[in-house]
Amino acid sequence: MSTVAPDTTSQTTREIMYREALNEALREEMLRDDRVFLIGGGIGRRGGSYKVTVNLLDEFGPKRVIDAPISEASFTGMGVGAAITGMRPVVEILFVDFTSLIIDQIVNQAAKYRFMSGGKGRVPMVLRTQGGSGGSLAAQHSQSLEAWYYHVPGLKVVMPATPYDAKGLLKSAIRDDDPVIFIEHKLLYMEKGPVLQQEYTIDLGVGDIKRAGKDVTIVAWSGMVRQALSAAGKLSGQGIDAEVIDPRTLVPLDKEMILNSVRKTERLVIVQEAIRRGGVASDIASMVQQEAFDYLDAPIEIVAGKNTPIPFNSHLERVSVPQEADIIDAVKRCLYVQ
Amino acid sequence: MYSQQFLEQLYRTLYTIRVFETQCIRLYRQGLIIGYFHPYLGEEAIATGVCAALREDDYIVSTHRGHGHCIARGGELKKMVSEVLGREDGYCHGRGGSMHIADVTKGNIGANGIVGGGIPIGVGAALGISVRGGDQVVAVFFSDGAANNGVFPESLNMAAIWNLPVVFVLENNQYAVSSPIEEMTRVPDLHKRGEAYGVPSSMIDGNDVLAVYERTREAVEMCRKGKGPVLIEAKTYRHGGHHVNDPGSYMPKERLEYYKAHDPVLIGRKYLREEGGVDEEQILAIEHEMDRQMEEAIEFARNSPHPSVEKFLEEVTRS
Numbered sequence: 001m002s003t004v005a006p007d008t009t010s011q012t013t014r015e016i017m018y019r020e021a022l023n024e025a026l027r028e029e030m031l032r033d034d035r036v037f038l039i040g041g042g043i044g045r046r047g048g049s050y051k052v053t054v055n056l057l058d059e060f061g062p063k064r065v066i067d068a069p070i071s072e073a074s075f076t077g078m079g080v081g082a083a084i085t086g087m088r089p090v091v092e093i094l095f096v097d098f099t100s101l102i103i104d105q106i107v108n109q110a111a112k113y114r115f116m117s118g119g120k121g122r123v124p125m126v127l128r129t130q131g132g133s134g135g136s137l138a139a140q141h142s143q144s145l146e147a148w149y150y151h152v153p154g155l156k157v158v159m160p161a162t163p164y165d166a167k168g169l170l171k172s173a174i175r176d177d178d179p180v181i182f183i184e185h186k187l188l189y190m191e192k193g194p195v196l197q198q199e200y201t202i203d204l205g206v207g208d209i210k211r212a213g214k215d216v217t218i219v220a221w222s223g224m225v226r227q228a229l230s231a232a233g234k235l236s237g238q239g240i241d242a243e244v245i246d247p248r249t250l251v252p253l254d255k256e257m258i259l260n261s262v263r264k265t266e267r268l269v270i271v272q273e274a275i276r277r278g279g280v281a282s283d284i285a286s287m288v289q290q291e292a293f294d295y296l297d298a299p300i301e302i303v304a305g306k307n308t309p310i311p312f313n314s315h316l317e318r319v320s321v322p323q324e325a326d327i328i329d330a331v332k333r334c335l336y337v338q
Numbered sequence: 339m340y341s342q343q344f345l346e347q348l349y350r351t352l353y354t355i356r357v358f359e360t361q362c363i364r365l366y367r368q369g370l371i372i373g374y375f376h377p378y379l380g381e382e383a384i385a386t387g388v389c390a391a392l393r394e395d396d397y398i399v400s401t402h403r404g405h406g407h408c409i410a411r412g413g414e415l416k417k418m419v420s421e422v423l424g425r426e427d428g429y430c431h432g433r434g435g436s437m438h439i440a441d442v443t444k445g446n447i448g449a450n451g452i453v454g455g456g457i458p459i460g461v462g463a464a465l466g467i468s469v470r471g472g473d474q475v476v477a478v479f480f481s482d483g484a485a486n487n488g489v490f491p492e493s494l495n496m497a498a499i500w501n502l503p504v505v506f507v508l509e510n511n512q513y514a515v516s517s518p519i520e521e522m523t524r525v526p527d528l529h530k531r532g533e534a535y536g537v538p539s540s541m542i543d544g545n546d547v548l549a550v551y552e553r554t555r556e557a558v559e560m561c562r563k564g565k566g567p568v569l570i571e572a573k574t575y576r577h578g579g580h581h582v583n584d585p586g587s588y589m590p591k592e593r594l595e596y597y598k599a600h601d602p603v604l605i606g607r608k609y610l611r612e613e614g615g616v617d618e619e620q621i622l623a624i625e626h627e628m629d630r631q632m633e634e635a636i637e638f639a640r641n642s643p644h645p646s647v648e649k650f651l652e653e654v655t656r657s
Contacts (some may be wrong), residue, residue, distance in 0.1 A: 006523055035469075069492070071492035074489045077493070078458050081413065083462075108452050116433060118431040
């Protein structure tokens with residue numbers, strides 16, 4: 001395993017933003033491997049809407065940092081074709097909401113090519129996009145759609161919550177031989193966190209215990225990790241010691257890390273920003289009740305987005321997705337405390 | 339003007355595609371092939387002429403009607419028949435079937451079950467060439483049906499703005515499944531769309547293998563010089579319905595008869611006899627040889643085992 005804990009004392013870290021960590025990952029991989037190139041809308045001259053690709057056009061030129069027309073389905077398909085023929089494209093779709101336009105190329109082409117070709121073909125492509133609510137961007141720019149891709153065999157789904165994870169996971173995603181859906185969160189781009197000075201990668205499929213605890217397991221990913229950690233902080237003041245697990249990649253999923261934690265705490269709360277119906281949280285709950293039923297001391301709690309398109313009004317938007325108080329309530333329910 | 343050897347090679351390909359499709363339809367009727375099977379009968383000259391103008395290190399992207407492209411690109415009959423029978427020795431070990439044969443080692447990026455799905459993939463292969471450098475070319479086969487899918491104008495435009503080495507080969511067989519092209523667009527001469535994107539575009543007789551070869555050769559040359567992309571509309575007609583079980587009752591009889599008489603295989607045969615100076619006896623010998631190779635491929639495929647269920651389930655558990 002190449003995972004390195006961010007607080008390793010022998011190594012130097014510095015505080016950088018999530019978007020800067022992503023930029024470093026792209027730059028390092030482009031320097032390391034000539035086959036890596038970027039294509040997307042406004043990623044070159046503009047440096048991306050969230051500044052993830054700033055300065056890369058200057059450094060690598062327009063052949064490797066390509067500003068594409070608003071033709072998402074086709075430039076994603078071009079990523080697929082370039083990947084099949086030996087390149088390592090990183091395709092950027094500005095909002096996960098817009099991936100509705102590229103579903104054929106991801107679901108019918110990229111995800112299935114290796115299988116359909118009898119195992120001989122490879123699609124080493126990364127689709128970078130961002131999702132989540134916050135900021136009154138309304139119903140077509142705020143969704144959490146990871147379940148769409150989680151559902152499709154042949155895809156990997158990565159959702160980093162910290163700058164450290166974002167960098168290490170993006171580097172691994174680019175080196176992976178299969179298509180990876182890499183979903184960032186729009187509220188995290190300006191978040192700072194410790195990132196190693198030295199080069200590192202994080203293996204896909206390895207979760208991270210973001211906070212160790214013994215009383216209850218909270219599983220959360222992407223933007224919800226922050227909420228879970230702040231809920232855990234509040235709960236510790238009330239004598240409840242929560243463990244927060246961030247699977248970091250939903251496919252492959254670090255089931256063992258989740259199961260081991262549940263076997264220890266005997267209680268599980270799963271938090272997802274996406275709406276509950278048909279979501280990843282339900283699938284994790286199903287897996288845990290199947291494999292650790294005898295350990296559970298309370299029904300598994302799922303805290304999820306409400307069954308609604310994300311509203312524009314910020315008061316309405318806030319109540320549409322899980323808040324710290326919702327997580328605290330769920331934890332208390334499964335501990336049977338008021 | 340053309341060597342006898344070259345004309346013979348073209349004819350071998352034309353005839354092999356014809357025999358492959360005809361024999362597979364027979365196997366389908368016997369219940370040995372199941373699922374969807376889209377014959378390329380009547381369109382053989384397009385794949386043959388285009389692929390003859392390509393280099394070994396070039397790429398093609400195929401369609402759901404893709405057997406002809408695969409054969410013209412050097413596909414192996416044994417592996418092809420095995421795949422359409424769903425057997426272990428097939429190109430995809432029985433996991434892909436008729437619509438999903440790919441062989442990247444031969445530059446065949448693959449067929450596709452989604453109409454239009456391969457267009458951006460082919461343009462992406464060309465983008466890869468442009469990033470890497472080099473003078474490889476990609477021939478993207480697609481149909482009049484696919485031309486009405488949004489990825490066609492999108493991909494054509496991007497190939498144009500980045501001068502990508504793509505030959506767009508529009509196989510206009512005049513039907514999108516069962517919908518006649520003149521009802522699906524106001525301008526059925528689809529190459530005219532290319533001009534709007536600044537792409538050199540023209541129309542040829544898609545049943546004339548030498549016309550296809552010549553126009554493709556020019557297009558490939560332009561692409562290698564960095565003056566791509568090029569759009570070629572090859573007019574043609576299916577000899578039957580959309581797939582084996584579609585009788586094609588919507589195809590007007592006179593038009594079908596016209597195109598059956600204007601047969602790409604017979605045209606290629608005539609070239610071989612008249613321009614190649616190959617006599618009837620020699621042509622029959624070539625045909626017998628290809629018939630025999632197809633028989634061997636069928637025999638091989640029928641004896642190929644079904645893929646192992648245990649191995650498949652093991653792969654699934656691991657993934």
